[in-house]
Amino acid sequence: MVQAFLDAKLEPTPSYTLPLLFFVFATGLSFHSRLVRAGFLAVIFAIAYRTVVHTSTGEAPMNYIYATSSFFLFFNALDFLAITDSYAEFRLAGQTVSPSSMSFFPRFLWCWKLILTPRGIGWAHEPKSVIPPRPKPQSRISFIISQLPSTVLLVFVADAANILLRSHPGFLPGGPSITDVGPLMRFMNVFLFATSSFYALQLQYKLLSIVATAVGLSNPENWPNLMGSWGDAYTIRRLWGRTWHQLMRRWVSAAGNFVAQRVLRLTPGTNLSAYTKLFIAFLISGIIHQMGDYSLQHRDFWAGGSLAFFLSQAVAIMVEDGVIALGKRAGLKDGKHIRLLGYCWTASWFAFCLPMWIDPYFHDGMASGELFSPIGGLWTGDWTGASVKIPLPLRY
Incomplete structure (x- = not known):
């Protein structure tokens, strides 16, 4: 009822919003003049802001996707159009010709390739040490x-995780807090949310890789897994830096370097510089997700918990780094027992901090949309899975 009232005051979100943002981004990057690029950056911000504040799709989950995607592109554009000299900084692997010397159409195509590879796959700036191995060259x-067997498996794994998540009242619109459970279930909450997000994103990426390769837009070796290994998640830093997708690594790092070195003039390599860059990275991530929080119901901007959650990650990593440093001074060495302790620490941290983000996130309707559910269809004939509920040990 509240959403319908709010949507009546908002304009419908144009379906072409994201393609338009990509087009404006690529066009602006095609110009040599930084002043002209800045003008295109202002246009991107205006479109992104209008999308979040003045439009609605009528469905909370779709609002969230449009909002986060729009500001994802804005901060990416902030790097490529304003912070970085893109023509000097970026090169495709093996490229010898500067894009500044290309005619407009080849340069425009080069810009598209750069924008559509946020992890830098196939580019000189590809962070190979933190990206999963590339597929071997093949037809x-x-x-x-x-890709088909793993994609089919991902369909069922993602669906199962989503059914479990929607069986938990704390993840439903207007539900109780996910803290309103027993101590063991606090850890299960982390598992439900993390696996649902992890495998849903991985599935979308797999499907995109199949389509892009099938139509000839990309080569097979340009599609390493989106996500890293859960085995790397024995610290909070490694979870965000290796296990999770690295789609934002390039431009949150560029913004952090800009603030730390060019604005604050901090000495590179110092703790102050490193942690300033860390906070900037999580600040940007928090802003993007906070925009998504706001778009769910278009109420108080500060009602969402994303900004506090993501900034808390930087604080936790600082504490974690300090404890690790003390452990090394005490003679502790990396090993199975230390890593097991690290997994317990990481899980405990998220069991503690996750509610500040996902309580308002889900209660405002992030799980309210209908999805395709092969498990629901095969089990009960309900291909949305809405009627499939799994009993969870909420009291434990």
């Missing part, structure tokens, strides 16, 4: 066939 047909 398109071979790649597509090799």
Whole structure:
């Protein structure tokens, strides 16, 4: 009822919003003049702001996708159009010709390639040490066939995680806090949310890789897994820096370097510089997700918990780094027992801090949309999965 009232005051979100943002971004990057680029950056911000504040799709989850995607592109554009000299900084692997010397159309195509590879796959700035290994060179047909078994598996894993998540009243619109459970269930909350998000994103990426390869837009070796290994998540820093997707790494790092070195003039390599960059990275992530929080119901901007949650990650990593440093001074060495302790610490941290983000996130309707559920369809005939509920040990 409240959403319908709010939507009546908002304009419908144009379906072409995201393609328009990409087009404005690529066009602006095609110009040599930084002043002209700045003008395009202002246009991108105006479109992103209007999308979040003045429009609605009528569905909370879709509002969230439009809002976070719009500001994701804005901060990416902030790096490529304003902070970084993109023509001097970026090169495709093996590229010898400067994009500044290209004619407009080849340069425009180069810009598209740069924008559509946020992890820098196939570029000189690709962070190979934190990106999963690339697939071996192979034919398109071979790649597509090799991706099908894992994609089918991901469909069912993501669906199962989503059914479990929607069986938990704390993850439903207007539900109780996810803290309103027993101590063991606090850890299960982390598992439900993390696996649902992790495998849903991985599934979307797999499907995109198949389509892009099938139509000839990309090569098989340009599609390493989106997510890293859960085995790397024995510290909070490693979870965010290796296990989670690295789609934002390039431009949150650029913004952090800009603030630390060019604005604050901090000495590179010092703790003050490093942690300033860390806070800037999580600040940007928090702003993007906070915009999504606001778009769910278009109420108080500060009602969402994303900004506090993501900034708290930087604080936790600082504490974690300090404890690790003390442990090394005490003679502790990396090993199975230390890593087991690290997994317990990481899980405990998220069991503690996750509610500040996802309580308002889900209570405002992030899980209110209908999804395709093969498990629901095969089990009960309900292909949305809405009627499938799994008993959870909420009291434990």
